[in-house]
Amino acid sequence: MTSHRWFSPSRLAIHATLLLACALYLIPLIVMLLTSFKSPEDIRTGNLLSWPHVITGSGWLTAWDAVGGYFWNSVKITLPAVLISTLLGALNGYVLSMWRFRGSQLFFGLLLFGCFLPFQTVLLPASFTLGKLGLASTTTGLVLIHVVYGLAFTTLFFRNYYCSVPHALVQAARLDGAGFFTIFGRILLPMSVPIIMVCLIWQFTQIWNDFLFGVVFASGDAQPITVALNNLVNTSTGVKQYNVDMAAAMIAGLPTLLVYVVAGKYFLRGLTAGAVKG
Amino acid sequence: MARLELRNVNKRYGSGLPDTLKAIDLAIDSGEFLILVGPSGCGKSTLMNCIAGLEQISGGEILVEGADISAMSPKDRDIAMVFQSYALYPTMSVRDNIAFGLKIRKMPQSAIDEEVARVAKLLQIEHLLARKPSQLSGGQQQRVAMGRALARRPKIYLFDEPLSNLDAKLRVEMRTEIKLMHQRLKTTTVYVTHDQIEAMTLGDKVAVMKDGLIQQFGTPQQIYNDPANLFVASFIGSPPMNFIPARLQRQGGRLMALLDSSQGRCELPLSRDIQGLEAREVVLGIRPEQIVMGGAEGNGLPSIRAQVQVTEPTGPDLLVFVTLNQTKVCCRLAPDVSCCIGDSLALQFDPARVLLFDSASGERLDLAAPACVTQDNVARFTGR
């Protein structure tokens, strides 16, 4: 430790670098925000970073008219998919760490494979399966795909977290008379808050931001907001309404932003849990 | 309260793996305190888990009050266990930790409150009931872990190295408390430790284990005074028993062991005469406190002069090291003995207390009847 003074040269260099990085990350956001509140003339005449002459919400209103319905589609897809995949992942992790069975390590290894599987490779088999199940082009079908695809990740998260929990806890609970689900619900789950948060954030971001599954497995009015945004931005008729595009993009991105702001601190805590034992 | 009996218990963790427990035979009466000792990895925890039902046994029977429980699930066995790591439920308060097993067993709330209060009073943890385990010291966590086991009033308590995570002072305190508690409650207890003082002071019976085998099973006095083999003899006792290789000779009809120091020789008449041991290499086992200073002439004990090499005053004792038969030998003398390095001491042995071991197999040669009754030892003794 050389100095605690904030104005020492090394400190100054660090802060300058951080500020620069910050600006680089924030400028696109600022441009989007500014543009979304400008009128089309304003956009044509001013430059990207100029302050709007008149602040107008018309871009946001038009955008909401265009993608608002799809926003709720995304909610209807994301919420159940996130909750179900997290709960199933927790159960999987519990079994794979505390109730190992013959071949459970192999099972876990194969499941991990799912984390590295590119989306594209599962498109055809998945659409075939959904067709057979009678779930083609339904929200339920899309939820199912997201749950199945997310399970690999959520299982990995919970399994590794539970591996750092002493096995003696489960043994003690068994002697106390608790069964499989009681131990899970009363002992393991209450101590899983950090990893549940990690899972929720991870799954929410993945599923809300998904485009590929949405464009392939949902059609028409059931499409998620990512697909709707793409359709809006890529329409080739008429004058480009940049303020509407920007506002729609902001609407599409807001929920993930919100999740990080609200639960972000758990994310780091959960990812580093186990590394530092209390 | 219940009689516990293990018959020929075998445990193998998987096909292809060696047996972790081999033909374990043990029996303790209702209210008795059994100590399991042995080096780390010898299968003590495995045996506890088998009794508790956390692991299935691969063969044999576990009987409680004469009924085989080996097929029962842990919750039906009515056995409570205290873990080395305490295994307190981290998200529950101390009160809920103690009450958990009672709630699961659907005990009425008023009875639960009563029971928690009783246990908390017994263990003096009443002021801690609202805290979480992470807010407790190690010693307090240990008490709560015991409280959780006491609350259900089970037939049998299992303790797996309960004190090994405590500091030395607390360990001695808790040892005494556990002994008092057992005298009050008189519940059948199996207690694992690798601390031989705990083994000697707490147990009604002691089972010494090695590599999944019971080496000897008996009272602490039997284990200490009459160890069945070199392993048991070396494992129990601090400072450990001296093992002196010696040659046996028959003189005037008596079997003698020859001892040699740089300053003299001595022929130690053996108390028990065993045929066929003449000219054999054996190992003499002599506890440090059984070597006494010579001086009182004519007490009839054989004596030998030896040069003092190292002295270690421990406080209550003076440990003096000499060389006999090219082996370092520890003598535990009174602290007021004045002797310096290089002095020549006259040492005496009581031949009746000298033990005889086979140097190849390590088994006792002069055992009246094998104190240990495992198949393995019976076979070894009858085969010779």
Ligand SMILES: Nc1ncnc2c1ncn2[C@@H]1O[C@H](COP(=O)(O)OP(=O)(O)O)[C@@H](O)[C@H]1O
């Ligand atoms: N779940 C298990 N699977 C396979 N082997 C095990 C398992 N638990 C313990 N063992 C093995 O059994 C032996 C005895 O272990 P343990 O009972 O824990 O010994 P101790 O408690 O006496 O130190 C060790 O060699 C250990 O590796």
Ligand SMILES: [Mg+2]
């Ligand atoms: Mg152990």
